[in-house]
Amino acid sequence: MSETRITGATRLYAILGDPIAQVKSPTLFTERFARAGMNAVMVPMHVLSEHFDAAMTSLMALGNVDGLVVTVPYKARAAAFATRLGKTATAIGAVNALRRERDGRWTGDMFDGVGFVRGAERKGHAVKGRKVALFGAGGAGSAIGCELVAAGAASLAIVDPAHERADALAARLVRAFPGVPIAAAAAMPPGVDMVVNASTVGMRDGDGLPADLGALDPGTLVGDVINADAPSPMIRHAMRHGCPYVTGREMFEGQADALMAFFGPH
Numbered sequence: 001m002s003e004t005r006i007t008g009a010t011r012l013y014a015i016l017g018d019p020i021a022q023v024k025s026p027t028l029f030t031e032r033f034a035r036a037g038m039n040a041v042m043v044p045m046h047v048l049s050e051h052f053d054a055a056m057t058s059l060m061a062l063g064n065v066d067g068l069v070v071t072v073p074y075k076a077r078a079a080a081f082a083t084r085l086g087k088t089a090t091a092i093g094a095v096n097a098l099r100r101e102r103d104g105r106w107t108g109d110m111f112d113g114v115g116f117v118r119g120a121e122r123k124g125h126a127v128k129g130r131k132v133a134l135f136g137a138g139g140a141g142s143a144i145g146c147e148l149v150a151a152g153a154a155s156l157a158i159v160d161p162a163h164e165r166a167d168a169l170a171a172r173l174v175r176a177f178p179g180v181p182i183a184a185a186a187a188m189p190p191g192v193d194m195v196v197n198a199s200t201v202g203m204r205d206g207d208g209l210p211a212d213l214g215a216l217d218p219g220t221l222v223g224d225v226i227n228a229d230a231p232s233p234m235i236r237h238a239m240r241h242g243c244p245y246v247t248g249r250e251m252f253e254g255q256a257d258a259l260m261a262f263f264g265p266h
Contacts, residue, residue, distance in 0.1 A: 075139025
């Protein structure tokens with residue numbers, strides 16, 4: 001692996017969130033930048049809600065900041081800072097990455113969903129034709145729902161304690177994918193063969209499942225966005241029922257290539 005040396009010419013990338021201690025991106029991307037021959041590093045930034053707008057404005061004003069990654073809970077708020085939005089970000093109104101263009105403007109897009117679908121495909125699990133129950137309608141859930149439908153999911157039920165948020169996401173995705181059965185739901189509907197936790201449930205010690213999932217058929221594909229060293233409660237539930245699964249780490253690895261391409265020469 002190439003050695004990273006920070007100099008006055010080093011380009012900066014930041015990841016913003018609250019909390020931030022759990023993120024793995026700084027190490028992963030700093031190492032990948034070095035392997036790609038880029039004099040660049042990624043640094044974590046713990047930004048509280050009341051300071052988010054000011055932090056984004058200040059970072060984007062710095063001449064040596066080339067890109068920003070945004071994590072919980074700011075993916076929807078960050079979209080307003082992009083001059084241009086990619087296709088997925090336009091569909092769902094949220095971003096998790098922004099890059100500085102040569103003209104000084106900023107392009108934003110969302111890669112959580114791409115990462116999840118790639119993570120599933122790398123393990124040999126097809127998304128096409130599956131009936132999906134998605135827990136969480138925030139930034140990650142919006143992106144994953146969008147990409148699952150784009151990848152051929154047969155239907156999508158969106159469950160979120162904030163019912164109006166689930167309704168809003170369903171309406172956005174219906175507009176983007178007319179003809180696909182997409183709706184908000186109060187609980188996991190019967191007959192699904194894919195269940196995805198895109199909420200923050202499972203991130204904290206003592207967390208359980210995002211809902212009462214009951215017994216799962218062994219053919220049900222289970223996914224979780226929680227990127228932890230040990231299996232999350234969702235993944236443990238999948239293991240108990242003999243279900244195939246995609247972890248948060250596999251999703252994270254799945255989007256790394258897409259983010260590198262996004263941040264690379266353009």
